[in-house]
Amino acid sequence: MTTKIRAFVLSFSDGQEVFYSGQTVSGKCLLSIDAPLKARGVRLAIKGEAHVFWTKLKSRRKESSVGVDRGENYTEQYSSREVYFNLRTTLWGKGEKDRKGDNPVLPAGEHIMPFAFQLPSSGLPSSFEGEHGHIRYWLEATVDRPWTNDYKTKRAFTVHDVIDVNLDQMVVPIEANDERTLCCFCCKSGPLYVEARLDRCGYCPGEAIAISTCVRNFTNREMRGTRARIVQTAEYFAQGSRHKSMREVALTQGVPIQSGLTDEWHNRLMTVPAIPPTTLQCRIIRITYIVEISVVVPNGVDVTLELPITIGTVPFRRSHPPRTRGGGGGGHHHNHHHQQRRHGGGGGGDSQPPTYAEAMGNTVTIGEPNERYVIGDLRYTPLYAYVHDYHFHPSPPSASSSSSTSSSAQAGGGGSYQQARAPNERTRLIQDASGGGSGGGHTS
Incomplete structure (x- = not known):
C-alpha cells in the first residue's frame, strides 16, 4: 500500500x-x-x-576551422x-x-x-x-x-541584524548644499542654490524622514520643482566582479519654482516603507541607502544632493539631548557631531516594542528549480521591523523668506501626522515591477 x-x-x-x-x-x-x-x-x-x-553577455574573437578570424x-x-x-x-x-x-x-x-x-x-x-x-x-x-x-x-x-538608530552617529542631522550657474548658448543666468537637511541619519521602516530644503532660484527660468526620494543600492560581488542595481522606494515632489523666488520645505515628511535594513555583515551582498534631493531643471541637468542614511532594526526613541546644526559645504554632506552623550540604557518615554511588516514586492519561492516531492507552500516574504503610528516632533522652524513659497509638515495628534501640500504636489511609495504592495505606512 x-x-x-x-x-x-x-x-x-x-x-x-x-x-x-x-x-x-x-x-x-x-x-x-x-x-x-x-x-x-x-x-x-x-x-x-x-x-x-x-x-x-560578452564577445570574443575566435578563429574558425578555415582560419578566418570572427567574433562571437x-x-x-x-x-x-x-x-x-x-x-x-x-x-x-x-x-x-x-x-x-x-x-x-x-x-x-x-x-x-x-x-x-x-x-x-x-x-x-x-x-x-x-x-x-x-x-x-x-x-x-x-x-x-x-x-x-x-x-x-x-x-x-x-x-x-541589530542596527540601533539611537546610536550617537545615527541621531545627528545631515545636510548638504550646492550651487550651479545655468547657461543656455551664449546667455548666462544667475545661480541656482540648493540646500537640504535631514533631521537624522538613521531610520526604521514606518518612521518618517523630516526633510528641510531651501532652493533659491536666481536663474532666468522656472524650475519644475524639488524632488526627494529614497534610493536603495544593492551590490553583488562574485569572482572579483560586481553587479549593481538601484531602485527608488519612496518619493515626494513639490511644485514649480518661478524665477526669482525661493522655495522652502520645513520638516516635510517622507515615510520609510518596509524595506531591508542596511547590510553590514555580508561580504557578497551590500545594501545601502541615500536620500536624493533634486531640483528638476527643464531641458538641463538636475541639481542633485545625495544624503546617505542607515535603515535600522531598532526603532527611534525620543530620549536624546537637543542637537545643534552646523555649517554646510558646497556639494558635500556633513554629519554634525553633537557634544553630549546619552546616559543609561535607553527606553525613552514613548519606546514601544517593534512590530513587523512584509517587505514591499519581495515575495519569493524558496524551492529549487528542479526539486521534486516538496510538500507545502514555499512562498516567503521577509518581515522587517515597522513602526506604526509614528509621531514626528519637530524642532522650532527657522524664519523663512517673505518671498518664498513653502510646504511644511506639522506634528499630528492622536497617533498620526499630517503634511500640508501645495497644489499639484504628490507623495507616493514606489511599488516594484511585479506589483507588490507599498509595505504599510503612508503620508497624507
Whole structure:
C-alpha cells in the first residue's frame, strides 16, 4: 500500500518568524500519514546563507576551422555563496549515518515532533531577497526513505541584524548644499542654490524622514520643482566582479519654482516603507541607502544632493539631548557631531516594542528549480521591523523668506501626522515591477 502524506508542515513556537543572533528557533514538525510509513528517519536542517548569481553577455574573437578570424558572443556566469550555518538533527528514526539493521516504521496518523536550534551569537546579516541574490534562513525537513525519493518541506524565517538608530552617529542631522550657474548658448543666468537637511541619519521602516530644503532660484527660468526620494543600492560581488542595481522606494515632489523666488520645505515628511535594513555583515551582498534631493531643471541637468542614511532594526526613541546644526559645504554632506552623550540604557518615554511588516514586492519561492516531492507552500516574504503610528516632533522652524513659497509638515495628534501640500504636489511609495504592495505606512 502506498502511503499518502496528508500534511507535512513546519511551524514556529508562538508564531514567531523573526529572530536575532543567539536566539533559539523552536517549533514543531507535523507529519500526518494515512498508512504506516517505513523510513530511515525524519531529519531537520536549519540553514543560513547568502548567494549571488548573475550573467553577462560578452564577445570574443575566435578563429574558425578555415582560419578566418570572427567574433562571437557568449554568456559568462558569476556566482558566489557565503554559508553562515548548516545544522542538522534527527526528529525520529535512526541516525543519519546509521545504515545497519531494519528501518523503523512510523504508524499511520498525526505525528508532532518538536525541535529547537540556537542561532550563532554573531555574524548574521539581515534577511534580504534581491534580483540577483539573497540572504536567506530556512528550515528543511526530510522524510529519509530507502531506495526511493525523499519527501521534503521547507519554511523560511527572517533574521535581523541589530542596527540601533539611537546610536550617537545615527541621531545627528545631515545636510548638504550646492550651487550651479545655468547657461543656455551664449546667455548666462544667475545661480541656482540648493540646500537640504535631514533631521537624522538613521531610520526604521514606518518612521518618517523630516526633510528641510531651501532652493533659491536666481536663474532666468522656472524650475519644475524639488524632488526627494529614497534610493536603495544593492551590490553583488562574485569572482572579483560586481553587479549593481538601484531602485527608488519612496518619493515626494513639490511644485514649480518661478524665477526669482525661493522655495522652502520645513520638516516635510517622507515615510520609510518596509524595506531591508542596511547590510553590514555580508561580504557578497551590500545594501545601502541615500536620500536624493533634486531640483528638476527643464531641458538641463538636475541639481542633485545625495544624503546617505542607515535603515535600522531598532526603532527611534525620543530620549536624546537637543542637537545643534552646523555649517554646510558646497556639494558635500556633513554629519554634525553633537557634544553630549546619552546616559543609561535607553527606553525613552514613548519606546514601544517593534512590530513587523512584509517587505514591499519581495515575495519569493524558496524551492529549487528542479526539486521534486516538496510538500507545502514555499512562498516567503521577509518581515522587517515597522513602526506604526509614528509621531514626528519637530524642532522650532527657522524664519523663512517673505518671498518664498513653502510646504511644511506639522506634528499630528492622536497617533498620526499630517503634511500640508501645495497644489499639484504628490507623495507616493514606489511599488516594484511585479506589483507588490507599498509595505504599510503612508503620508497624507
